[in-house]
Amino acid sequence: MSWLAIPYGLVFIFFFFIPLLLTLIVSFWDYNEYSIIPDFIFENYIYIFDNCFTFSNSLCVTFKTYLSTFFFCILAWLFTLLIGFFIAFFLAFYVKTTKWQIVLFLICTIPFWTSNVIRMVSWIPLLGRNGLLNEFLLDLSIISEPQEWFLYSEFSVILALVHLYTLFMIVPIFNSMMRIDYSIIEAAYDAGANWFQVLFFIIVPLCKTGIVIGSIFVITVVMGDFITIGIMGGQQLASIGKIIYVEMSYLQLPSAAANAVILLSITILMIFIMTRLIDIRKEL
Amino acid sequence: MTKKINRRVMLQTTSGFVAASAVTLSAPAIHADGHAVVRYLGTAVNMGDEIEKRLFEDTGIKVKYISKTTDEVTKSILTQPNSFDIVDSEYFSMPKLVPSGNILGMDTTKIKEWDNVTSVFTKGMTPGGKKIGLQGTAPSKVMYLKDNTSKEFSSEPSRWATLIPTVYNADTLGIRPDLINRPINNWSELLNPEFKGKASILNIPSIGIMDAAMVVESMGEYTYPDKGNMTKDEIDLTMKIFTEAKKSGQFRAFWSDFNESVNLMASGETVIQSMWSPAITAVRSQGIPCIYQPLKEGYRAWAAGFGLPATTKGKQADVCYEFINWYLSGWVGAYLNRQGYYSAILPTAQAYMEPYEWDYWMLGKKATKDILSPTGQKLASVGEVRDGGSYEDRMGGVACWNATMDENKYMVRKWNEMIAS
Incomplete structure (x- = not known):
């Protein structure tokens, strides 16, 4: 029955493998203002790592940008995991009827109902200098003057990332939890385990697959993100996606391709490490 | 045979599928x-x-x-x-x-x-x-x-x-007169520490660099032989000044979208920033005072x-x-x-314009009737004068034009470095 895989195989080849191969090829090409020139040069890569290995006291742009992207990645992952896990836990074990599970699931998708522009506009009245949060804290005399770091800061970027991508954690973890045989949990309680022990020694290990799949979603999305980091960071925080975007809009395609190849390699490496830690195939 | 190949040809030769579909669609x-x-x-x-x-x-x-x-x-x-x-x-x-x-x-x-x-x-x-x-x-x-x-x-x-x-x-800088409360006459005000955390510049390198150059000249840091065609050293110098300002927290945000610039200004997150003419109109139509401030060094x-x-x-x-x-x-x-x-x-x-409209928009005279936009929104009341005045004054005051520099590649790279800093 292996021929059943042909349609998907073709889609995969034409829309994934070939474009990727072209990106790889173009990353070795030369370019000028208005065209790209077939060649085989390493300029684009050398350019990216310019000044990176001189061991001067300041980091090069590429390393700095990756560090900042990793920083967002780790924090966004941590918070989406914690929040997502407990939301999934609640949905799977405390919401009894399927109807309510669906209703609550839909509520979790609310962040996706609006466009980026709307979200961008709507954070200002909430977190801005004259926003609701500042006014509320001023009224309670918790702060004496408006706080600027609520918006256009690392804080607001992570807030927005968590707000957006927690759903990507909830879905696979919820899926894993629904497949746990409830009698195992009952057996644990009967054997004298408390709530905490059930959670950490039964449920978490059985949700490993869901956690890894969710983590892959969140990490890959955040690694390539430039819109959320751009908008919530006031365009002042660097991301690799933004650099690629700027290069593309100035038709520096080979340079953008080289950056994309590096970003892709790093992301694939991260996923590779995660799948080594837990064998997704075996667990499914 | 030229080695240069434009990207349309590249697409056709490298991917028959893409080219074929592009031709049918177009x-x-x-x-x-x-x-x-x-x-x-x-x-x-x-x-x-x-x-x-x-x-x-x-x-x-x-x-x-x-x-x-x-x-x-x-x-x-x-x-x-x-x-x-x-x-x-x-x-x-x-x-x-x-x-x-x-x-x-x-x-x-x-x-x-x-x-x-x-x-x-x-x-x-x-x-x-x-x-x-x-x-x-x-x-x-x-x-x-x-x-x-x-x-x-x-x-x-x-x-x-x-x-x-x-x-x-x-084009020039937009300001919120109600939040600044004093006259603004120079491009250098964009980096004035008085507006720390309340300034913005647009994040489109080829246009932003020109605004940056106007600021640098106005500060008296350097006079460019041609702002629109900087040397690598001049790009370094310009970006260094802006990188330092960015690190010290001068900018609230950079904007790259028309709506972003309107929101930053209307919400009071910024009080002085690079801006485009219709964005000023958009802020004003919300009833918020906003001026397209003419500056001594001229317009871009x-x-x-x-x-x-x-x-x-x-x-x-x-x-x-x-x-x-x-x-x-x-x-x-x-x-x-x-x-x-x-x-x-x-x-x-x-x-095709009424004489009172021509007087307001082109001659810089006081409005004798309410000035309406093409879609009928009120833009100015009787007695108001256009920011910057007449056509002669505004176009005559142009200092430089949007540009593509010879060192464009280097400039874009340096701009990216500033954003990353």
């Missing part, structure tokens, strides 16, 4: 339901429904808008020149577009009002004789081609123009016009010329003037 629809159709590629700035309607009433030509951002318009001309019939592009893109051979010289003998094109474009001076700053890619430098299919600019006027000019303006100007891709030929080209002639015949000119831009053909635009 087959020109010249006479859908009996009417001539013009596929018009440009930024959304000049694409009003009213213009579309009026065009059809006057000429029977239907226009199909293809709206993209400035950078994407350039990209489309280079990569998909057969996806549109006519393009509305900016003069500063010409040094990129003309050498590609993807746009044709425009035959000025087919343009009825050609002799009336404002001297801003043809001579680099205002009609009143004021000399305009020509630093950067000033339209008068890239106006003419040597011949129809030439890839080189002609310094002498010739029959062939790169673009037929339509609209242009002089831009200009746009119509060009034809090399693929538009024969009958379809005739339809495009008819469209351009209609565009320049006055009704659209008046429409653009009422938005706060300027029309390239002033006499025809004047014929």
